[in-house]
Amino acid sequence: MSTATAKLPRGPAYDPWRSWRSREGAEGIVAAGILAANARNVQPWRFVVDDGSAAGPAVRVHADPARRQGALDPFDRELYVGLGCALENMVLAARARGFAPRVLLCPDADDPAHAATVVLEPGEPQAGELYEAIPYRHTNRGPFRPEPLPPQLLGEIAGLGDKDLAAPALRWFSTTAERARVAAHLTEATKEIVADEDQSLAGHRWFRANDREVERSPDGMTVGTQGMPPLMSAIGKRLPAPSRRTADRFWLRQTQNVHLPTAAAFGIVTVPDATRAEDRLEGGRLLQRIHLFATARGLAVGHLNMMTVRADRERQLGLPSRFGKVLADLVGDPERQALVTFRIGRPANPAAASPRRPVAEVLARETDL
Numbered sequence: 001m002s003t004a005t006a007k008l009p010r011g012p013a014y015d016p017w018r019s020w021r022s023r024e025g026a027e028g029i030v031a032a033g034i035l036a037a038n039a040r041n042v043q044p045w046r047f048v049v050d051d052g053s054a055a056g057p058a059v060r061v062h063a064d065p066a067r068r069q070g071a072l073d074p075f076d077r078e079l080y081v082g083l084g085c086a087l088e089n090m091v092l093a094a095r096a097r098g099f100a101p102r103v104l105l106c107p108d109a110d111d112p113a114h115a116a117t118v119v120l121e122p123g124e125p126q127a128g129e130l131y132e133a134i135p136y137r138h139t140n141r142g143p144f145r146p147e148p149l150p151p152q153l154l155g156e157i158a159g160l161g162d163k164d165l166a167a168p169a170l171r172w173f174s175t176t177a178e179r180a181r182v183a184a185h186l187t188e189a190t191k192e193i194v195a196d197e198d199q200s201l202a203g204h205r206w207f208r209a210n211d212r213e214v215e216r217s218p219d220g221m222t223v224g225t226q227g228m229p230p231l232m233s234a235i236g237k238r239l240p241a242p243s244r245r246t247a248d249r250f251w252l253r254q255t256q257n258v259h260l261p262t263a264a265a266f267g268i269v270t271v272p273d274a275t276r277a278e279d280r281l282e283g284g285r286l287l288q289r290i291h292l293f294a295t296a297r298g299l300a301v302g303h304l305n306m307m308t309v310r311a312d313r314e315r316q317l318g319l320p321s322r323f324g325k326v327l328a329d330l331v332g333d334p335e336r337q338a339l340v341t342f343r344i345g346r347p348a349n350p351a352a353a354s355p356r357r358p359v360a361e362v363l364a365r366e367t368d369l
């Protein structure tokens with residue numbers, strides 16, 4: 001396991017990264033779940049611990065409607081993928097702590113917000129490199145080193161879901177021509193998001209400009225996670241909060257100059273039906289697994305979902321399908337649809353942790369839902 005990680009910032013917003021391992025029982029499973037990747041760090045979850053279930057203790061994962069991304073995720077694609085990412089961490093933590101977890105996806109037909117139940121049956125403790133990687137996995141928005149990744153390694157990553165996930169598969173874009181094709185579309189999609197007033201506003205709502213804002217609201221996108229060198233991040237946090245337009249311009253510039261040209265490969269997770277909650281949850285599990293595996297092998301991952309964000313917006317507004325078509329062409333298989341997109345490579349610098357709301361804040365009682 002690579003231990004090249006950025007120093008964990010001080011303060012309660014980052015305590016969940018320190019304390020997750022020491023929490024026991026079902027709450028310990030939740031403590032692992034909340035460290036998962038999730039779009040814009042909105043943390044779209046609530047958890048119910050059910051000690052009295054007939055099958056044994058269980059943890060229920062619910063979508064939190066108060067944390068939807070609005071125009072950036074009009075059909076809750078990213079919300080459910082994020083819940084899938086949390087599920088993967090929960091399954092790994094359950095196995096490590098001596099349970100044999102059984103995952104039920106969308107178990108309540110009358111309640112679509114009830115995304116999954118993890119039943120904690122007794123088992124043998126099984127920790128592994130993915131579990132150990134949980135606290136070191138962070139989204140990397142800095143430059144990657146100009147080195148290709150061996151095809152064998154990409155093949156190993158593509159096979160990560162084969163044994164227990166039915167829906168998702170991975171399509172790589174790793175040759176120079178393939179990467180240029182994906183990068184050109186991602187640039188165009190980023191420009192469209194920035195030009196769409198409602199999408200730009202929806203994104204800015206989750207921007208946290210300094211430590212005070214993070215303390216008040218331990219979620220969202222922080223200055224420290226934008227992939228800048230530590231000194232520049234420290235200065236950035238002390239400057240007045242940038243305007244929405246300045247932040248959008250910075251994001252487009254970083255996308256064009258850093259994220260896209262330094263990627264060793266782009267990956268698209270595909271599923272049979274990207275509108276189905278079950279496919280999104282399983283796709284999220286694979287995405288998180290890929291990110292954890294990459295972390296364990298010293299690789300970096302950055303998520304780049306501008307094409308799917310635009311494709312869903314086109315559908316919402318009844319616009320002609322531009323990115324819907326682009327994605328279908330990239331996937332190249334009428335039986336499968338693009339769910340999420342990311343870049344991978346060897347990091348030039350370690351990524352920084354993002355804040356989390358504490359477990360106590362995301363635990364709910366049945367009657368609160």
Ligand SMILES: Cc1cc2nc3c(=O)[nH]c(=O)nc-3n(C[C@H](O)[C@H](O)[C@H](O)COP(=O)(O)O)c2cc1C
Pocket residue numbers: 035036037038039040041077078079081082085137138139140141220221302303304305306340352353354
């Ligand atoms: C479904 C999904 C979509 C995401 N889309 C993007 C994206 O387009 N751009 C980006 O920089 N990060 C994206 N992310 C990464 C999140 O912003 C990140 O997971 C979150 O801020 C928490 O940070 P962490 O992954 O370092 O824990 C996405 C993550 C998920 C799960």
